[in-house]
Amino acid sequence: LNTVVVFEIPDTIRVLKDLAFEDIYYEHCSYFTPGSLARLFRNCGFEVTDLYRAYGEQYLLIETRPVTIPSDKVHPLEESLEEVTQHVKHFTNEISKKLENWRQHLEQIHAQGKRVVVWGSGSKCVAFLTTLDTTDKIEYVVDINPHRHGKFIPGVGKKIMAPEFLKEYKPDQVIVMNSIYCHEIQQMLDKMGVTTEVISL
Numbered sequence: 001l002n003t004v005v006v007f008e009i010p011d012t013i014r015v016l017k018d019l020a021f022e023d024i025y026y027e028h029c030s031y032f033t034p035g036s037l038a039r040l041f042r043n044c045g046f047e048v049t050d051l052y053r054a055y056g057e058q059y060l061l062i063e064t065r066p067v068t069i070p071s072d073k074v075h076p077l078e079e080s081l082e083e084v085t086q087h088v089k090h091f092t093n094e095i096s097k098k099l100e101n102w103r104q105h106l107e108q109i110h111a112q113g114k115r116v117v118v119w120g121s122g123s124k125c126v127a128f129l130t131t132l133d134t135t136d137k138i139e140y141v142v143d144i145n146p147h148r149h150g151k152f153i154p155g156v157g158k159k160i161m162a163p164e165f166l167k168e169y170k171p172d173q174v175i176v177m178n179s180i181y182c183h184e185i186q187q188m189l190d191k192m193g194v195t196t197e198v199i200s201l
Contacts, residue, residue: 002065003065003066004049004063004064004065005041005046005063005064005065005066006061006062006063006064007037007061007062007064008054008059008060008061009032009037009059009060010023010028010031010058010059010060011032011033011034011053011057011058011059011060012031012032012033012036013033013034013079013084013087014053014057014058015031015091016087016088016090016091017087017090019091019094019095019098020201021095021098021099021127021128021131022124022125022127022128022131022177022201023058023124023127024127025123025126025127027123032060033079033084034051034060034075034077034078034079035078035079035080035084037051037060037062038051038062038074038075038077038078039078041062041064042070042071042072042073045066045067045070046064046065046066046067046071047064047065047066047067047071047073048062048063048064048071048073048075049063049064049065050062050063050075051063051075051077051078052077053077055180056178056179056180058178058180099131099132102132103132103133106132106133106134106137106138107137109137109172109173110136110137114172114173115139115169115170115171115172115173116137116138116171116172116173116174116175117138117139117140117141117142117161117166117169117171117173117174117175118138118140118141118142118158118174118175118177119141119142119143119174119175119176119177119181119185120141120142120143120176120177120178120181121141121142121143121145121148121153121160122143122177124177124178124201125141125153125177126153126154126155126156128175128177128201129141129153129155129156129158130155130156134156134158135156138158138175139158139159140158140159140160140161140165140169141153141158141159141160141161142160142161142162142163142165142166142174143160143161143162144162144163146162148160149161149162163188163189163192164192166189166192166194166196167192167193167194170194170196171194171196172196172197173196173197173198173199174189174196174197174198174199175199175200175201176198176199176200176201177200177201178200178201179200179201182198182200185198186198
């Protein structure tokens with residue numbers, strides 16, 4: 001009973017509020033809000049000792065401990081069903097506009113003959129590129145992981161390159177898949193002498 005159990009998972013409230021379609025993909029088999037996650041642990045014989053957001057508020061962390069007597073202690077971060085319903089309605093009503101805005105943005109950049117790359121070859125990138133029509137609008141994806149260099153993004157076949165590739169490719173725009181890395185990426189670009197516009201999802 002002295003064991004502490006800690007889980008870290010994506011926060012579905014943030015996904016709904018921020019219209020983060022890039023975080024909805026096959027690897028995420030279940031989606032939890034603070035309330036649904038806390039209730040799950042309570043129903044499984046745990047007491048929630050802490051519940052908080054981290055990593056730019058993208059993830060939920062829950063700290064629990066097993067108890068012999070069922071706990072009914074509700075954490076302040078837990079939301080009501082009505083709040084979740086409102087977030088779902090917001091996502092349903094607004095997601096098409098966000099996707100269309102990205103399609104128009106990529107179409108406009110392409111029509112101007114500008115070069116765009118995506119920075120980050122993980123699941124967010126796969127979701128972003130496969131959700132939008134990017135076949136002829138984005139040629140390359142950049143990643144710092146050397147084990148991914150020379151490989152390709154599933155579903156769309158975009159080649160993954162090292163950051164140094166940008167010195168010769170000279171992109172007009174870099175789309176960062178996770179905004180938490182924008183500052184770090186900008187520093188890397190500055191160090192390489194690559195002048196480009198950096199935007200994020």
